[in-house]
Amino acid sequence: QKEVEQDPGPLSVPEGAIVSLNCTYSNSAFQYFMWYRQYSRKGPELLMYTYSSGNKEDGRFTAQVDKSSKYISLFIRDSQPSDSATYLCAMTVGDYKLSFGAGTTVTVRA
Amino acid sequence: ETGVTQTPRHLVMGMTNKKSLKCEQHLGHNAMYWYKQSAKKPLELMFVYSLEERVENNSVPSRFSPECPNSSHLFLHLHTLQPEDSALYLCASSQDMYGYTFGSGTRLTVV
Numbered sequence: 001q002k003e004v005e006q007d008p009g010p011l012s013v014p015e016g017a018i019v020s021l022n023c024t025y026s027n028s029a030f031q032y033f034m035w036y037r038q039y040s041r042k043g044p045e046l047l048m049y050t051y052s053s054g055n056k057e058d059g060r061f062t063a064q065v066d067k068s069s070k071y072i073s074l075f076i077r078d079s080q081p082s083d084s085a086t087y088l089c090a091m092t093v094g095d096y097k098l099s100f101g102a103g104t105t106v107t108v109r110a
Numbered sequence: 111e112t113g114v115t116q117t118p119r120h121l122v123m124g125m126t127n128k129k130s131l132k133c134e135q136h137l138g139h140n141a142m143y144w145y146k147q148s149a150k151k152p153l154e155l156m157f158v159y160s161l162e163e164r165v166e167n168n169s170v171p172s173r174f175s176p177e178c179p180n181s182s183h184l185f186l187h188l189h190t191l192q193p194e195d196s197a198l199y200l201c202a203s204s205q206d207m208y209g210y211t212f213g214s215g216t217r218l219t220v221v
Contacts, residue, residue: 008150034214043114043200043212045154088153096141098161098210100153 003027006089019076023101023110024091026070030091030099033065035074035077036073036104047087048074079108113137115199116213124221125191126204131216133201135186140205142184144176147215159184191220 004109006023013019023034032051036044048063049074050056056063064073072091076083123129135142144156158166159178173195175187176206184201198215 004152005150028136036210041214043116043135043202043213043214044210059130094202096143097155097156097166098153103152 003099004089004091008102009102010105010107012109013079015079015081016080017078017079017108019074019083019106019108021074021076021089021106022105023072023091024070025099027091028029028067028070029093031062031094032092033063033072033091034090034098035061035063036088036090038088040085041107046050048108049089060062060107076106081108081110083106113212114201114203114211116199116216119127119214120215120217120219122221123188123191123217126148127145127191128187129219130188131186131199131201133186133202133213135182135203135211137203137211139203139209139211140181141203142178142181143202143210144184144186144201145202145212147200153200175201180210185197188218191218193220196220 004025034049035047037047038044053067060077063076084107086103086105088103090098113143117132141160146154156170157176196219200215201213202210204210
């Protein structure tokens with residue numbers, strides 16, 4: 001069993017739709033949860049991070065963590081073509097080592 | 111380019127060549143990392159340097175050899191690579207566990 005599972009997609013949505021991304025994990029010791037966005041031919045950039053369970057909102061982006069289900073989600077409201085990228089979830093127990101999902105490729109059609 | 115700079119951006123090398131990847135961070139971070147990114151697979155942690163000391167070597171073959179001469183620079187020396195080593199090699203730096211800043215990567219092709 002992989003430590004972090006993420007559906008690779010691809011996911012294609014029309015402009016303005018809500019994009020829903022998620023990851024599941026097996027290590028109950030994970031405490032910090034992150035979402036990275038990676039554009040083509042670029043390195044990943046940190047989009048959002050959350051600590052423990054709960055929701056966090058930043059503009060059009062909402063990150064949710066459900067530790068009881070070992071499930072995290074990222075929602076993108078009012079999606080734009082500029083949101084087309086690969087989204088990577090990542091998590092850590094609290095040290096330097098991050099465990100990543102394989103990434104979900106999202107295309108927002110104009 | 112600010113943040114984390116990687117050179118070269120693209121590299122094609124034969125299996126008998128020796129080459130080096132370079133990473134430089136301008137953020138004052140105290141930890142640097144090498145990751146391998148292959149298609150449809152999670153990022154694989156290769157090496158971690160904290161305060162210029164290697165703290166992790168994640169079962170990486172000896173044909174990959176890291177070097178961290180100071181807190182701002184990180185190298186990955188490559189020799190006698192295999193075609194399956196073709197991938198995007200990403201350098202990152204951090205000051206805390208969720209503050210990774212990645213470079214744009216080196217796209218390596220082994221022929």
